[in-house]
Amino acid sequence: MTGRPEDAVAELRELGVSTVYEASGRQGLVDAEYHQLVPGSRAAGPARIALCGQNDNRAVHEVMDRLQPGEVLVLTMPEPAPVALVGELLLTQAAARGAVAVLVDGAARDIEVLREFDVPVWCRWIRARGATKTERGEIDVAVQMGGTRVAPGDLVVLDSDGVVVVGPADVPAVLEASKARFDKEEAMRTRLQAGELSYDIHGLRREDTKAS
Template sequence: MIYGEFAEAGVATVYEACGRRGLLDVDLVPLRPGSRVAGPARIALCGQGDNRAVHEIMTHLRPGEILVLTMPVAAPVALFGDLLATQALTAGAAGVLVNAAVRDSADLAKLSMPVWSRWRRSTGATKDIRGQVDVAVTIGDTEITPGDVLVLDDDGATCVRQSEVDSVALAVRERLAKEDGLRRRWATGEFSYDAYGMRAEDGS
């Protein structure tokens, strides 16, 4: 499946294969370092400082999806914790991206479902604003619409438009093949400085 290919290739490779488009240019911390995951986005746009929309989105969540939780303005308010994680895990979420804070981080780090967040805080969220579910949101200057594919690993996250998944998958395969060839050349002692013509340009 393409999602597995994207996860294995990783954020940097998929981002480059997309023509350096789609990067979520914010600091995202994986609670379980070394995790790699990809899948379609299921989005909750919460009210500011409120996580009622997170409770609602759980009723929409499907296996293999990446749960995306955000607010109009990112802030260190805990939108997600152990009890909500239990629901997401039961629903079969492939991963969770929280453009805010999480709580119960030690417990979340033990789950088979990896979680990425901007902050770790105990600051509680209210449950007074319904917010919106299954809507487009912008994180790190990148718009994510429901069904777009997110790739997450230790380098952060990148987004692939749903309409571009097949073409990007082909570009990823081509890039990986090219990188394998370069890796073999560098392993024999060849320098990228020479292969890319930089030495000749510098006259050294």
């Protein structure tokens, strides 16, 4: 792959979660349901991670000092729970630091206000229940979310279909495979619009004939 890393990030963002997931060999899916607070939003960027203490968001306050422009802020706890790890004031900080998205493996609150920010949020729950600030937690460590390991610097892609994670070393290959998959689907769409059936395009009819 040639070009700048930020170009690859932008291309994967536009190709979308489902395409990137399939092109990755069905790897990296964060297999959990998230509220996409801004309908139609999409984002991609390297992960900046805060592993909070259980039901505590002190680590979210601490990680803001390390957050860099273009990053996806990833917030999680040992066990996901409907406790608000982020609200208006913390998202204000994330926006000022240049975050492109926030992924919360917990709850968010101040939802009507959060929807007005340029930084889109994905969260497991919407709850007013507040977090404590007594446990320091950990910053920039690998975490497990939805059955997938997310490490600092991994590329996180988010859209209406969910979340997928790509390791930095895999980005060039996944990008090429994603573009090839997109082109293949565009060609298939043309054939379907012309009246062909996916049953025949995929050769399933022939397989059924052989089986019989």
